[in-house]
Structure formats: C-alpha cells, structure tokens
Amino acid sequence: MTRRRRAGVLLHVSSLPGKLGIGDLGPEAYAFIDQLAKAKQSVWQILPLGPTGYGDSPYQCYSAFAGNPLFVSPEMLIEDGLLSEAVVKESRRFAAGTIDFEKLTPIRMEWLKEAFTAFQGRKQKKLTAAFEEFCATEKRWLDEFALFMALRDQWPDRSWVDWPEKLRSRDKRALTEARKEFADGILFHQFVQFQFARQWNDLHAFARARDIEIMGDAPIFVSHESSDVWANQDQFDLGANGRPLKVAGVPPDYFSSTGQHWGNPQYRWDRMEADGFQWWIRRMEASLKFVDLIRLDHFRGFEAYWEIPASAPTAATGKWMPGPREKLFHAMQKALGSLPIIAEDLGVITAPVRKLRDDFGFPGMRVLQFGFGGDDDIHRPHFYVQNSVAYTGTHDNDTTVGWFNAEPGKTTTMSLKAVQAERRMVLDYLNTTAEEIHWGLIRGVHSSVSDLAVVPVQDILGLGSEARMNTPGTSSGNWRWRLRPGQLKSEPLSRLARMTTLYDRAPDTPPPTGK
Structure with missing residues (x-):
C-alpha cells in the first residue's frame, strides 16, 4: 500500500472563535477549514462531539x-428561517475567549427551543420530510436518547438512578407512558439532534471537498449519567440499584501521583461478547458517519x-483486568470492514498492548513533550516508526510554551535540577532556542518519519499555560479555552505551510518512492 505523509x-x-459564547458549526468552522487548506494541512483533529455532562468534559457525555446541542449554529438556524437575526445581537452577553458554560448553556438551549417552536409552526415540507427520515434512520439510539434527555429535563438535579423506580429499571409500561407524557420534550431533543447532524454533515462535506479529513475521538468508556448506560444496564457492571460496582481510571502516572479516578462504569465484557459486541459495532458505525x-x-x-x-x-x-482484546476488533472488522483507527497508546504500555495494536495495523501515538523528561525514549523522533501519529502535545498536555517554562514545585512536580536538565536536552536535541521552542517541537514532529504529524493550535500560536485545554486529574476549570476572533493570523499559518511542504507533508506532495 502506498503511504502518504500528512500533517x-x-x-x-x-475552541473555534465566534461571537456567541462557544465554537459551533457555523461560519467560523468553515473559515477554519479554509485556513487549514491554505496551511497545507490534511487532517483536522477534534475531541468527542457528544453532549457534555459532568464538568463540561467531552469525555463525560x-x-x-x-x-x-451547544455546537448547533444559531447563525445557520437563522439562515433556515428558524431563528430571528436579533439573536446575533446577543453577542454582547458573551466575552471573547474563555467559555462560560454556566452562562451560555441555558441561553443557547432557549434559542434551540425557539427554533423548535418555529419548526413546528411553519411545517416546511422539505425540512419536515428530512426530519422524519432522520428519526427513522437513527431510531435505535435516538429514541432512547431523546426519552432520557426529556426525563432529565423533568428531574434536572437527579441522576437516573434516583428516578421513579419503574423508570430507573425500565419497566415497559412505565416507558410507554413516559413516551406519551413527555412527547413534546422527546420531539425537541430529536429536532436538536437532527439540526446537529444536518449542520455537521454539511461542514464535513465542505472539509472533504478541500481534501481535509476529520479525526474524531471515541472515549473507551462512557459516562454513567448517559442514555447508553440507562438503556443498556445489563452491559455494564452495575448493582441492582443501577449504581456502578467497579469504575474506570488509570494507576498513578506522569499526570497524577494518585492516578486518575474517572468514575465511568466498567463494561460487562462477557455479556458484550455473548451478543457479538453489538453495542460497540453500532457505536463505531455511528462515529464513522461523522468522521473519517x-x-x-x-x-x-x-x-x-x-x-x-x-x-x-x-x-x-x-x-488490572483482562479486556476484550482481539475478539472485539475482529467483530468490528467483520461488521464494518477496515477500521480507520488511531490507537491512543499512551501510559502504561506493555508488550501485549503493542501486539494488539500492531496485529490490527493501528497507528500509535508519539508525543514529543514526553521524550525528554525520563526514560520514555520512544517519544524521541529518532525512535518513531512510520505507522504512527506524532504530536508536539495533546489536549491533556500543557501547551509547549507552558510545558517548557513550567515552574519547578508549582506547575510541575519535577525538581529544579531535573527541569534544567530537560530544558538543556530539548534545546540541544531540536537545535532551537527558548523563544522558538514551539516551532522547534513542530519541526521535530514534522521532520519525523511518522505518517501523520498533528499540532495543537495553541502551539502554532506559541501560547502559554493560560491556553491549556485540560489538566488530567482535575474536575473543574477545564475545556474552556477558545480562540479569539482574528487570533489565528496568516503569518503562523504560512510558516506552518512552509514547514509542511519542506517535510513532504503537503497534500500535493507525491508519495515517497523509497522502500
């Protein structure tokens, strides 16, 4: 198979810029894709797209x-005649930059309700037909999700385990009655998902027309407070009351001395295997409708x-407990064909994990920031392999500038001596300066042998720790950073384009002919 280097x-x-409180699927998303194309990029990587719950985390949906729903563009709804243009004037209520989820969520949900009311009143045949087709096509997950959200609207301060017993345990008669009682709420949430899918599909097509693939993100675990767990309780390790018995996380590591206690319920892999991993197959199939x-x-x-x-x-x-291993991926391959998966293989990686990854040909990840502070030398570019994705840092890392300037004892647990040694090695290895450290790391991943090099926008702009997206092990203050209007200027994008071209990663670069 011919390999192609990409960036x-x-x-x-x-994190997209805009005037209405949070990045969405509107004009700024299209403008960003055009910026990627001009910068000779081939991939736009995002985080999970789901409706966020606890801590506003895209990994707890x-x-x-x-x-x-927060990604549905009000401006696109205005174009469809479902919202008044007066909504755009509400921009004065939102500050540029940091996302204020507490403030914007009720406002944007109110706009969606206004759009839903307009949709019901206008009875546009074409739009109504498209909505009905969407509901029929996505029925298997959409009906359960819309009911779950309608019930959450009824009891917003309760977990589903504290709902009336017959709803918690999914008594058939109680569910039938709830679907009748909360029919309007169910229809509203179906409408919101219809609008999201419609706007996303248009944006995705726009990206494909510019030869840009979108890399999505599928968390291995799902939130306990989700329609997935409520509707499939037998597939998760829950007690009779619906509460988790065992939960997910990771042991102590680079990010946390006590590990990370995620709280997601563990799967009952034995039951999933018994039905041929159908839930996972449906999940991956749904994800591949949205991303490449x-x-x-x-x-x-x-x-x-x-x-x-x-x-x-x-x-x-x-x-440590044994996972489903190759049985899950064989089942998904049989149902879906080739799997365009990138394996997030960071953390405690053993020989069996590497074998599982390599047996299915999944690219792994290399993070350059990890290559200098210890013995994890696989993250230094001279040890990279072709079938991998190279990063300066990920959404869980500090920005490159923030990482390099970390203050011993405060923003890093490393000693002053260790930090100084790490900085000397970084500068020597990359032949760069402290002032150009972000471009030094960008050059490091672009010049590597990895098939794909990915750089966070924060590193392209040389931003510090104030632009960090997430700090693992913390439960508040994350996921709030976003670009300010006009912040991503042409000069850094032009420099990125030159580097992408220099290292044969531009879309118009012929594939390598060497063995």
Whole structure:
C-alpha cells in the first residue's frame, strides 16, 4: 500500500472563535477549514462531539451517539428561517475567549427551543420530510436518547438512578407512558439532534471537498449519567440499584501521583461478547458517519483495564483486568470492514498492548513533550516508526510554551535540577532556542518519519499555560479555552505551510518512492 505523509491540526469545535459564547458549526468552522487548506494541512483533529455532562468534559457525555446541542449554529438556524437575526445581537452577553458554560448553556438551549417552536409552526415540507427520515434512520439510539434527555429535563438535579423506580429499571409500561407524557420534550431533543447532524454533515462535506479529513475521538468508556448506560444496564457492571460496582481510571502516572479516578462504569465484557459486541459495532458505525478517522482513546484498556472499586477515593486502589482484546476488533472488522483507527497508546504500555495494536495495523501515538523528561525514549523522533501519529502535545498536555517554562514545585512536580536538565536536552536535541521552542517541537514532529504529524493550535500560536485545554486529574476549570476572533493570523499559518511542504507533508506532495 502506498503511504502518504500528512500533517494536521488539533482544535476542538468548542475552541473555534465566534461571537456567541462557544465554537459551533457555523461560519467560523468553515473559515477554519479554509485556513487549514491554505496551511497545507490534511487532517483536522477534534475531541468527542457528544453532549457534555459532568464538568463540561467531552469525555463525560450523555450519549456516545448524539451530538452536542451547544455546537448547533444559531447563525445557520437563522439562515433556515428558524431563528430571528436579533439573536446575533446577543453577542454582547458573551466575552471573547474563555467559555462560560454556566452562562451560555441555558441561553443557547432557549434559542434551540425557539427554533423548535418555529419548526413546528411553519411545517416546511422539505425540512419536515428530512426530519422524519432522520428519526427513522437513527431510531435505535435516538429514541432512547431523546426519552432520557426529556426525563432529565423533568428531574434536572437527579441522576437516573434516583428516578421513579419503574423508570430507573425500565419497566415497559412505565416507558410507554413516559413516551406519551413527555412527547413534546422527546420531539425537541430529536429536532436538536437532527439540526446537529444536518449542520455537521454539511461542514464535513465542505472539509472533504478541500481534501481535509476529520479525526474524531471515541472515549473507551462512557459516562454513567448517559442514555447508553440507562438503556443498556445489563452491559455494564452495575448493582441492582443501577449504581456502578467497579469504575474506570488509570494507576498513578506522569499526570497524577494518585492516578486518575474517572468514575465511568466498567463494561460487562462477557455479556458484550455473548451478543457479538453489538453495542460497540453500532457505536463505531455511528462515529464513522461523522468522521473519517477515529482516535480510540485509552487503547490499552482493550487489552487490560484498571478496575477500581466504586467506593475507592482515588485510583491508587485498583487492579488490572483482562479486556476484550482481539475478539472485539475482529467483530468490528467483520461488521464494518477496515477500521480507520488511531490507537491512543499512551501510559502504561506493555508488550501485549503493542501486539494488539500492531496485529490490527493501528497507528500509535508519539508525543514529543514526553521524550525528554525520563526514560520514555520512544517519544524521541529518532525512535518513531512510520505507522504512527506524532504530536508536539495533546489536549491533556500543557501547551509547549507552558510545558517548557513550567515552574519547578508549582506547575510541575519535577525538581529544579531535573527541569534544567530537560530544558538543556530539548534545546540541544531540536537545535532551537527558548523563544522558538514551539516551532522547534513542530519541526521535530514534522521532520519525523511518522505518517501523520498533528499540532495543537495553541502551539502554532506559541501560547502559554493560560491556553491549556485540560489538566488530567482535575474536575473543574477545564475545556474552556477558545480562540479569539482574528487570533489565528496568516503569518503562523504560512510558516506552518512552509514547514509542511519542506517535510513532504503537503497534500500535493507525491508519495515517497523509497522502500
């Protein structure tokens, strides 16, 4: 198979600029794709697209199938005649930059309700027919999700485990009655998902027309507070009351001395295997409708996962348990064909994990920031392999400038001596300066042998820790960074284009002829 070197940029949809509080699928998304094309990029990497719940995290969503209502563009709804242009004037209510989820969520949901009311009143035949077709096509997950969200609207401060018993345990008669009682709420959430899918599909087609693939992100685990768990309770390790018995996380590592206690319920892999992993097949099939490539988060958990008692205060109390391994991927391949998966193989990676990845030909990840502070030398470019994706850093890392300037004892647990040694090695290895450190790392991944090099927008702009997207192990203050209007200027994009071309990663570069 002919291999092609490519380059991409990491920026979540929420981090796009705009006037209405959060990045969405409107004009700024189209403008960003045009910027990527001019910068000779071939891939736009995003985070999970689902409706966020706890902590506003895209890794804790109400559904693994649904889209985030906050990403539905009000400007596109105005074009469809479903919202008044006066909405755009509401921009004065939102500050540029940081996302204020608490403030914007009720406002944007109110706009969606206004659009829904207009949709019901106007009875546009073409739009109504498209909506009905969408509901029929996506019925299997959409009906359960819309009911789940309508019930959450009824009891917004309750977990589903605290709903009336017959709804919690999914008594058939109770569900039938709920579908009648909350029919309007169900229809509203179906409408929102219809609008999300419609807007996303248009944007995706726009990207494809410019030869840009979108790399999505599929978390291995799903939120307990989700329609997925509520509707498929037998597939998760839950007690009779619906509460998790064992939860997910990772042991102590680079990011946290006590590990990460994610709290997601563990799967009952034995039951999933018994029905041929149907839930996973449907999930991956749904994801591939939205994106071209999938970064499969926490890949090592498919070989063995860290199981934590639900009552444990930290992730330090846990043990490794065998995952579904090759059986899951064989089942998905049989149902879906070739799987365009990138394995997020960071953390405690063993020989069996590497074998599972390599047996299916999945590219792994290399993160240049990890290559200098210890013995993890696989993250230094001279040890990279072709079948990999090279990053300066990920959404879980500090920005490159923030990482390089980390203050010992405060923003890093490393000693002053260790930090100084790491900085000297970085500058020597990359033959760069402290002032140009972000471009030094960008050059490092672009010049590597990896088939794909991906750079967060924050590194292209040389931003510091104030632009960090997420700090693992913390539960608040994350996921709020976004570009300011006009911040991504032509000069850094032109420099990125030159570097992409120099290292044979531009779309119009012939594939390498060497062996």
